[in-house]
Amino acid sequence: MGRSITASRVRSTGDRPRIEDVAALAGTTAITVSRALHRPEKVAAETRRKVLEAVAALGYIPNLAASALASRRSRILALVVPTIANSVFADTVHGFSDAVTAAGLQLLLGQGTYAPETEHRLLTALVGRRPDAIAVIGIVRRTETRELLRRAGVPIAEIWDLTATPIDLVVGFSNRAAGHAMTRFLVGRGRRHIAFVGGDDDRAAARRDGYAAALGESGLAPGGADIRVADISYGAGRRALRALLEAAPAVDAAFFATDVLAVGALLECREMGIAVPGRIAIAGLGDLEIARELSPALTTVRVPSYDIGRRAAELLLARIAGDAVASAVTDLGFEIIARESA
Amino acid sequence: MGRSITASRVRSTGDRPRIEDVAALAGTTAITVSRALHRPEKVAAETRRKVLEAVAALGYIPNLAASALASRRSRILALVVPTIANSVFADTVHGFSDAVTAAGLQLLLGQGTYAPETEHRLLTALVGRRPDAIAVIGIVRRTETRELLRRAGVPIAEIWDLTATPIDLVVGFSNRAAGHAMTRFLVGRGRRHIAFVGGDDDRAAARRDGYAAALGESGLAPGGADIRVADISYGAGRRALRALLEAAPAVDAAFFATDVLAVGALLECREMGIAVPGRIAIAGLGDLEIARELSPALTTVRVPSYDIGRRAAELLLARIAGDAVASAVTDLGFEIIARESA
DNA sequence: TCCCATCGTGACAGCGCTAACATACTCGAC
């Protein structure tokens, strides 16, 4: 049945050439071809030349699935993101992709993990591909999922928020500290009725936490109703601002969990003729490009989205290469960008 | 040497369980486990139960690289994008990912193909993974690369622009027609000195083409210097607007190849006190969310970014399943969204 | 009663590659 029984080793037309076809044409054997391609220094220059010639002549492209199976190295890095339709996460994917590509590996992307259930399913599927490492945006909460990742037996990075108890590595910044710092900043600007507006994901919750702690330290009470948004959009930011002013007329500052919401609020203020920062200060988080282009320009927290992705990939690659990674926790920090809106 | 020589088939700790381990625990053989997982209707209910129990007990996750090798189906779809840090492409990735995930396959993402050379290298690497289908944003120009894809022997989709001579499938809209339609729209609004501003990629070039054709039909000359931007950002849009007004003071309309540039121009006009659309009309393409939130709201071309990704994946999946795809060309159209800026 | 279709299961081989060991050959030291 097998090809090896047939007299000729020439492949039928339409089939892709295999490593043996290359070897035959180059007058050598499969293993030498493999070495010529992966460890050229182990092969005589003349042999290498013949092999490369044969590769070119046949248009040979190694089957990486077979390679992965035999070598137990897939040369794939998996990355899991809540959604890609969010430019800060897109930047992280970008950074991750750049580092992965530079190292000659490939990126397997999993998307859609705001629910723990989907996250688990998605990760199971990804683990099946036996990636050399896995990165996940967010801290993995479900015990079962953490166990799944641990058992995958490869380096794991949880990225975008810090935790003292990572599965393996963490790369990000403290969302809590960022929330705290911005709130202190607003207090420092003389604001006394500061509201927080955000969604319900973990990162927003951490920022809200930091906000609450900073208020407590300053002896202040929350400056408005607890406004939660269901989706992250400019429109949601507008609506949230209106709801806030209605529910808490005394509010003098609004800190939004993300710039998209803050920008929406800024636009709404302009249309309603509400002075910013006169009547109310507006602050965001993310430092989107649009934030600095509006007027008043948005005061925000700059966050290393691209670097988180890039650094995570680099650390994972180092781990794969067997290099010791100094610390399990990589804090990339953040920066308050004071502009006109607060 | 091999595992089969050892007396016991129980795996050493740390190793992942294989299909044979599951089979042993379920009291059956590997092939039955494979069938129980992939074609459950082919296996007796009782056997299936035992297999699933064993799978759960061992935490077995099939090795998809081995599966791909044996079955010649990788269950991977590859997608290649110029950059992901551009929200319209991110939407396309999103749509593609949704369809791929829904079908139980996985997404291999390649990023960074504004240069033909990188595109070729990236695609070579992706083809090595033997995806079941490949989608590429843009029309593949290089003959060598087209040949590479053709020889991959799987369905191929070129997406985001139409062409009469696709490698296999095309899904998108006519960038030329969109440029044409918006230009006609501006002419219809009484504009006579219409400028076009965009980058140098293929899509911008097609839009510029349509613009030039529409001007010709209306007996008009280009309304300004030929402004090319090097990067796509709000800042670039601002600078382009200033450059345009300086180079061609008579200009009464500016059509930007993408909304990001148009939004930048709109912001610049506001700051410079230039009346829009009084002094100059501004139009874009893409229909970003911010476009409708600004005032004046941006007149633009709505483009089916998400649907292009989703539809491309669906068509590719249909092809893989052996269904005939009605037409090689899928035109998803576009829509002029007339708002206040033009 | 026999036959053949159908169902459930299994044996075997192979997908295309590489790790590990084995072998041949070269060259300089003694």
Add this chain to the structure above:
DNA sequence: GTCGAGTATGTTAGCGCTGTCACGATGGGA
């Protein structure tokens, strides 16, 4: 000339899964 070390290449045996065929059991129709 012999030996050992180093270099270049080859042989063998899988990696973990599934396609293909084969086989036994069951059951309904002639």
